[in-house]
Amino acid sequence: MRAAGADACLITSNVNLFYAAGQVLMGYLYISASHPPLVFVRRPTGLSGEHIVYVRKPEEMAEILTQRGFPHPACLMLEGDTITHGEWLRYGAVFSGAELINGTPAIRRARSVKTEYEINLMRQSGKIHAAVYGKIPALYRVGMTDVELSVEIEREMRLAGSYGIFRVFGQSMEIFMGSVLVGDNAGEPSPYDFGLGGKGQHPSIPVGANYTVLREGMSVMVDMGGNFTGYLTDMTRTYSIGKLSEKACFAHQTALSIQDELVKMARPGVIGEEMYDKALEMAKKSGLSDCFMGVRQQARFVGHGVGVEINEPPVLGARSKTPLEAGMILAIEPKFVIEGTGAVGIENTFLVTKSGGEKLTLMDDQIIEIGC
């Protein structure tokens, strides 16, 4: 905040209130450079604490701050890439005269490096996430569709404690609990910014499963978000109905080799672009460039940060210049789409350490045969 020249920051979005205040509120967290933080709460009723002040509307904040001896901010940081333009105007008017600056990039940068507390929550999530994936083979029934399998996995996730929703930054992604991509649907382009697409069930949410019937020789890629602790883990496993083609198995092993290489690189100082370039180079060497991260539409990244949102910085993609730091958490997801088979590949969530990535989603990475 100080580096950006701001003397106060106003946090109003649900995700950043949870991150900074520990719970979602209808309210406003005012962080002053010179005074203790104040939480202005509209709802829920019944909270108490030294730093909590109830208000009916944001316009009451300015007077309360003045009464408490806070200086009027000369430069106020708002979440410009998170709140709507309308909210920006409304909060700006409350602190009239203050220069308004966009704090979203700084907040997301701060969020990208996790504390021990946060890392432990993600470790815990990774364990539960992996345990649910272990149950998937038992959920398969001959003749079921990708949607039906997805529903049974969603149920297991929920019974294991998933809160269901996962938060996303921006509108580049929308999804229900995650995707199950079977057969050629894995190559269907989507408007969203996921590693792979899928046609989805309906034009209102065009991503993921599309009622493909699971048949022998098809791959089943399960990529569900784990939300068991407020901090998300991201994890993909490839299942198969019977055996997959030789090409698909080769592509899967290539994905695992790419993952191994990127995990070694996941150390402080390495930049996301180097990791993406390495992945591209390895895909090319294996003759699989054309189907790396999609076919008709290829994602231009091989991984991303994860935390209270599923898409946190840094991106492991072209033009990503941020050096990794210890404590960042990355989902690394090299995937291939093999026409006639479906998607193969892997995704795990890793902690960046001095000695490379430490895997938090502890489960074997090989293709898991579930049918026949």
Next chain:
Amino acid sequence: MRAAGADACLITSNVNLFYAAGQVLMGYLYISASHPPLVFVRRPTGLSGEHIVYVRKPEEMAEILTQRGFPHPACLMLEGDTITHGEWLRYGAVFSGAELINGTPAIRRARSVKTEYEINLMRQSGKIHAAVYGKIPALYRVGMTDVELSVEIEREMRLAGSYGIFRVFGQSMEIFMGSVLVGDNAGEPSPYDFGLGGKGQHPSIPVGANYTVLREGMSVMVDMGGNFTGYLTDMTRTYSIGKLSEKACFAHQTALSIQDELVKMARPGVIGEEMYDKALEMAKKSGLSDCFMGVRQQARFVGHGVGVEINEPPVLGARSKTPLEAGMILAIEPKFVIEGTGAVGIENTFLVTKSGGEKLTLMDDQIIEIGC
């Protein structure tokens, strides 16, 4: 658009792209007052049509429009209460020199009156929604928690075709598929703007079920969003484990009387505030003001519009001055919270017609006994 003085409108949010273009895109719908609409698409690949132009970034729009003979807009409507401040600045810069105005209120007002096509989609959703609610008694097991029951209902909703997510305007609401409120959890205040609250499973999503074990004498209020057609329906039924107290049964009948009265009022020209005032008056006459729409925290509305988002205008609440129009679709949801029992009451989705509300969620409104 013309009424607001704008000569063009740029639609970029997922929900409004679905509403106006029929599918979610990563792209921009440019509606000119003088020329045919153009859809600038970044993703997915593979779309074609006279009005579709592929771009890599929004900055390419201005030149393409000039090439095609469109005038540079003097006044451009953007979705100011929907897109982020950052997006507002970016699109504004693309059309530099244009005055920017906030089109969100006008777009939401337009969306609030449904066409025959939309009404049919909502009718269809209401039928499926009701059919799933009919299965709920069979899902109950002695000793289960509210979360476990919710998971089984979610599964039935998904198997019946629900796309899972429901879109919400603003950040005043976040929820998974809906809420199951059992016993005194129904009175727990939430930060969100739902009819009732509930503590939820975690501070990151503090609403709904909280692992209450279902016991004799408790009410089970099921309020799940129906998303079977891209257009949502909203519906609540009260179930009971064994018999409920006399007070709870009386409150439920009062809720049904309020619903009946409001349904008669749901005609063109009536304003939301009148309906809310009528509900308040009837709750008061029954001596139930203190527990109408919550206890420690009471919602200040008794219904709301519904469509591609779960919270559309008009609100049936205090200060809601918009006159109803034929073709509006309203969720009407009078509810009471009875301490020691839980929530009782009702919610149905109605079409506003000349002769009052037509119910789209066709199911009996009485308390449904599921246990003992």
